[in-house]
Amino acid sequence: MTTQPPLAIGLVGAGRMGSFHAETLARRLPGVRLAAVADPAPGAARRLADRLDCPTVYTEIGDLLTDPDVDAVVISTPARTHTDLVVAVARAGKAVYCEKPMATTLADADRAIATAAEAGVPLQIGFNRRYDAGFRAAHDKVAAGSIGTPQLLRSLTRDPKLADPAPIPPWTIFLETLIHDFDTLRFLNPGSEPVEVFAMADALVRPDFKDRGLLDTAVVTIRFDNGALATAEANFQAVYGYDVRGEVFGSAGMLTMGDIRRTHLMSYGVDGIAAETVTYDQDLFHDAYVAELADFAETLRTARTPSATGEDARAALQIALAAIRSVAKGVPVRIEEIHAEAN
Template sequence: MTTSEAIARPVRVGLVGAGRIGNSHAEVLARRVPGAQLVAVADPRGDAAQRLAGEFGARALSPAELFDDPEVEAVVIAASVDAHVTLTEAATAAGKAVFCEKPMGLTLAEIDRSISVAHAAGVALQVGFNRRFSRDFAEAHRLIADGAIGTPQLLRSLTRDPGLANPAGVPPWTVFLQTLIHDFDTLLWLNQPARPVSIYAVADALVAPEYKAAGLLDTAVVVITFDNGAIATAEANFSASYGYDVRAEVFGSGGMITAGDGRRSATVLYDRAGQHVETARSDVELFIDGYTAEFVEFVDAVREKRSPSVTGVDARRALEVALGCIESVQTGAPVRLTEQTR
């Protein structure tokens, strides 16, 4: 399908969630994805929905109204995490294709149920793992799949967030369920078709230790072993003062490949204080092209009536690792993943 055809027949999209990421998704859908038309916005805060919808010429609706609206073909869910499952099931049951931000659910049973509902309705279900659509990560995946570095042996993925604006507002286990969930998906994706067999995680509150008693963990390191013998590490921290830092590295029997660079441009300033580069300060800034490409994939899947390249199954596999991390931290021991636990 040509670009002109996509513009002539845009997929009509409704957005649920008018918070930080919802605002970003609205801008991307309305201005960067020719094949999409943002037609409705829903949020429990009516004023937030009205404001965001008005900015892009869309209608402000309740979630129920949005799901019942025959004009809406597809739904992007960018609401709070604890609402993802309920909203996904309601939207798919209404016959809408769904793009759900990560994590798609907080238990494997929840994700299984959402996958089943979408399958029964015959609609696309995509999860928001944006790194797969970032140009450098996608190229790394292609090269690994083509055998450019031989057999993967050591893998590394990291996420370092610039800061904690409100430590008291961070739900327990966020570091695994919402931050490192991206890294887990990245590692699983880069080491396909291998499966994780063991997980060991350590975590602490080093950035805001006064909130540890309330359940905050802001620093974590995870070791994952795979059934092909590869060993992977994932790490996260919420105090990268130098910018939003996301990188990956895969070392194999025939070479190594890296992905991720937080620099805003290739410009480097050299002065008496040293070398200086401007860095990205947020996920939206760093991955704007990835966010755009994942929505292009979503609307193409809807239009072509096919499964998207990142599905609920991928969401389940990443959550399996995240839940293993939580168990490992709680027990202080490695967690074995078996076919039964999967």
């Protein structure tokens, strides 16, 4: 029996999330190896690669793209760089995994999707909640009709701490935080698409940064074409931990998902009932982060369509852009308005 050689996957971006993905490629996935690490920051690629026994590092990303030993590339760099890197990787003929958001404009989203299609390479986006066991099970139950027709949906993201707001670009709460929730709501309402968005946002955690464009709290309502009404909300500082939950209420039942508790241990004492909570995304979604790269590897082996595509990234971005316009104008915004302007 012939044994296939391990998939050789390169990583671009040796930061916080890139380091986790590198560990997954190097140590958590059978039949996969971390082939190279690239990062323009002096020493960043070398430090990560040495820790994981990866032999090849680059400070020029283009050198990784021309490396014949690299089959595919994982992009984990700042959001503003994603589209150009997706295009460059695809043009190099290598499969692409890109962290969210794939793009911040529809023109860039279309450019990324078109380039990957022209090159004939898979393009997968890091919407990790699709790979969480609870969210995946909820999607499957909704798709199977287990709760009837979806009527009300909810998705929320509450980060544990807002440290320094100064470097946060305007509209980040929609483009980089709620982008997960927008994709989740589409995922939990399969076969339906959003038609109208209304959003409100403010700087409630750090109002002293509002005049610099910070929005740290937001609520978005979305109407879908099957009549379902959805709510997405985000806040940059939940003092009790990292809180991500979802809910689907249907004509024949309800599903809830998400648990902030670190374990199922509950402590009962004179001060009441307590539980330890998760405060870090890589703890809450550890298995989902691994599963999405496992899915990427399986996509490369079988040539099937990824579970989170460039088209999914574009659809979530349309909701984000409609939400941004809604906040700016104070009115509901039709998705068709956003779509029409890109065509």
